Amino acid sequence: MSRWKPDAQGRLVKAAITLFDEQGYDATTVAGIAEAAGLTKRTFFRYFSDKREVLFGGSAELQAQWVTAIGAAPAGASPMAAIDAALDAVAELFTDRHAFARTRSRIVAANPELQERELIKLQALAGAVEEALVARGVAPNAAGLAAHAGVVVFQVAFARWVQQDDPAALRRLMDESLEELRSVTAA
């Protein structure tokens, strides 16, 4: 038997979220995760700095997707058109992660400390989106409001997406949220 284990990171993630979901985040240890994945703690720490990073390690990639898409939007695009391009990229990113996202949402919802971390990541995302809009020449005030609006649309759509069964529904749910935001603010 080879000692080489294919997709160690993927197996660690799967073992971790299964344990977080079944026995609770606080009760789960790195040793327990590694054991369930048939790997060592040392291998775990090659991929993650701690167990929380299994849930939040994707934040940097998510933020990079937003910022890159906003930067790549056509020169004349309005702030919301640039955000719309970012929502496309983000919806694409998540389409094959629906099962993970559903379990992860359940885990986060069950733990106040993780909920706080999630809020902080979303606020950091809004700050990064705002900066990316300002870098496009959007006035700071408009950039701040557009960034917060974009992140709220994402947050609300994402919460609905993990509550329903269609992995491909995220972009449609984003459109619905954006339309609802437009409709409530237009009144």
Next chain:
Amino acid sequence: MSRWKPDAQGRLVKAAITLFDEQGYDATTVAGIAEAAGLTKRTFFRYFSDKREVLFGGSAELQAQWVTAIGAAPAGASPMAAIDAALDAVAELFTDRHAFARTRSRIVAANPELQERELIKLQALAGAVEEALVARGVAPNAAGLAAHAGVVVFQVAFARWVQQDDPAALRRLMDESLEELRSVTAA
């Protein structure tokens, strides 16, 4: 000399925010606050459970103002009209607290733990506003987006209000933020 001290709570708040601002939040102790106010630690704990509550004790009042104003809006008012009524009440609440709000903002901005606490309070506020809208018969999806939009407008306007000198400007800054949100989402 009477040992009775008028407005103990007000003096404790003033002493606390002066110390937080001058020497940092972490370096300030309850004993130091009480001493600066010419009062005892025991008196401090009659008003506050800990030093953080000096900064966040007003959150419950703020949330109550929002929820009460939304509940009191005319039966036929749209979600944003109800939020607009809440913004009126909130602007009124803060008008004579500009100096406190400015110092408090500086203290919170200087401390990541306090920034996190602020985010959590704002998220709780959005949740309470959403519930108050649902209680008026607003559909949950629209209520969620209207609540987040209202809180973002408040947050952005408040941040601008503490950056400028006119205590009476908050309501106007809220209107400007709302108009900007409308304008960016309408595109």
